[in-house]
Amino acid sequence: MVLEKITNVTLRQKVYEQLRAKILGAELLPGEIISLRGLADKFGVSILPVREAVWQLESEKIVVVESNKRIQVNHLTSEDFKEVLNLRLLLESEAVDKACRLRPAKAIPRVERILAAMEKHVGVNHKAYIKKNDEFHKTIYTYANSPLLIDLIQQLLARVNPYIYLYAIDKRDLTNALQCHHDMLTGFTNGDSKATIEALHRDLKGAATFILPQLEIEDEKRVN
DSSP: OOOOOOOSSOHHHHHHHHHHHHHHTTSSOBTOEEOHHHHHHHHTSOHHHHHHHHHHHHHTTSEEEOTTSOEEEOOOOHHHHHHHHHHHHHHHHHHHHHHHHHOOTTHHHHHHHHHHHHHHTTTTOHHHHHHHHHHHHHHHHHTTOOHHHHHHHHHHHHHHHHHIIIIITTTSOHHHHHHHHHHHHHHHHTTOHHHHHHHHHHHHHHHHHHHHHHHHHHHHHHHO
8 A cells, every 4th residue: 555655734634534544445445454553653743643643544434443553444224224225326316406506617627638538548547437436426525615524425435435336347247337327427517406406316326236235245254
């Protein structure tokens, strides 16, 4: 895992943003052990801003701090995942609806370029594909002009993205996933929030069909 050195005065926020970005990009996976000292050394900062950033991530239930101060990306149960999915459908639909109404003309070529870059990573680089997928969605949502809404969506994504990498990318037919994104782009271009939301729902629910069965298997293992 490569982490950039941080020298800015807003250390806690910078550490928090980089850690969340690593989790969003599936560079830190559920069950992977990290330590405060190890993170501090990699970031080139003291332990204090790392500890504060981890506390924030723990409050968002993105990581869990164990009694021995080891840190893990939080595991989701199948019920957790269902709840996150329902919240994503609600919040991301709201973001899409606003974005379709408010977006400027310059938004279209920007989103087109991201989708083209995303397609290049299919079957080549799964983590790069996930990052471009996130960028595609976040760019559209940004035009909703609702920073708090975007932040809530990002918190939810940080909880599920590692599972998309673990269970959906290899098994899912990305031809269908990409079609959902092309349909989102078409709806977004036409200012058609209903069509864009419908494509969004197909995308999120399509990934869930691969993730949920695996989480149910993990649930069974924990019980037994």
